[in-house]
Amino acid sequence: MKVSVTQENLSKALGIVSRTASSRTTLPILNNIFIKAEAGELTLSATNLETATTQKVPASTKTNGVTTVPARLITEFVSNLPKVNIDIDLTDGKMKITAGGYKSVINTTPADDFPALPELTSKTTLTIPSEDLKKAIASTSLVASSDTTRPILTGVYLHSLEGKLYMAATDGYRLAEKNIMSVDTDISAIVPASTLNDVSRVIGDDVKEVVIGVGEDQIEFIIGQTIINSRLIDGNFINYRQLIPTSTETEAILDRAELLRITKISELFARESAGSITLNISSAKSTLSVHSIASELGENDAETEAETKGDGTITLNSKYLLDALNQIDDDVVKIQFNGKLAPILITADKNADYKHIIMPVKS
Secondary structure, eight states: EEEEEHHHHHHEEEEEEEESSOOOSSOOGGEEEEEEEEETTEEEEEEEESSEEEEEEOOOOOEEEEEEEEHHHHHHHTTOOOOEEEEEETTTEEEEEEEEEEEEEOOBBOOOGGGOOOOSSSSSSEEEHHHHHHHHHHHHHSSSSSOOSSSGGGEEEEETTEEEEEEEEOOOOOOOOOEEEESSOEEEEEEEHHHHHHHHHHEEEEEEEEEEOOOEEEEEETTTTTTEOOOOOOOOOOOGGGGGGGSSSEEEEEHHHHHHHHHHHHHOOOOGGGTEEEEEETTTTTTOOOEEEEEETTTEEEEOEEEEESSSSEEHHHHHHHHHHHHHOOOOOEESSSSSSSSSEEEESSOSSSEEOOOOOOO
8 A cells, every 4th residue: 555645634534533443342453443545545444333434535546455553543643743745655564654754654453354344235315404414413412311221212313204304312301302304205213322423523514415324224424525324223212202292381482591591590509409490480470480599508589571371380400401492593482381290391482393391300
């Protein structure tokens, strides 16, 4: 293998691919990045057996070849080189790297030991605007569970229903659903939230669309010159729609920024009570108030004007409420619930494409 590539292009590609390489494994080869040189480009790949990432880099290829090198070493090494052309020469299992006045040799491992990367032969394909996909990932993956004993809840449910494409996730305490766009195909896949977060990180300003291929047990994301392939989580997602109230007795419509402000202030006094704050909606006063108390520090009451329907009180985890409010783009939000033991629904006032459900704290 003899190839020349710019430091900027190689460093960026290694930064993307190396995140997938596994440092906690009984298979040392998974610590490596697979490198293939042919036809005017370098192909870099890494896998942890659950997820695989491949990145193509334009290069001047003099001699084709394949090998694997330690991911962490080559990524950190190349990132610290000056922004010049890098010459790579692979001979007798040793990778010689020359960049300006820098010369290094990295011992390699034969590519024959590297696991075969997955390929989707039969798949359903759809194309999503990259900005819409990033928003959907951000607003749903934050509520996915980290409890690996319930693997279904560690994923995000990508599915179609009545001509609409949705993402939904829940950890059992809160739930988020995002209506992404209209589709004319059937999709049903539980994608690891960690995979989606990797996809979101790779999407740059120059990427306008992401092509998604869904197979029987794999999903593929094509993001410009990057391909991320992941196993799907096996099983059936919970029937989460039964948790979304279709009608409510108590409702408040108010300024999102003001609710965000009074919730942040109330959270300061809620730390002793695991972040619990109490919302009260008063139709007589047309207000929403937030109350929190700390036995050692004191207590806090904050009130703001709201367009209200009915009266009601509910106790929530303040962090969960802040997370929900931070994912709503509109200036005005709607809070709805049916009594203090029922889940609370949070949406934008005029657009319910994003729904956020929080289970109350029993107090």
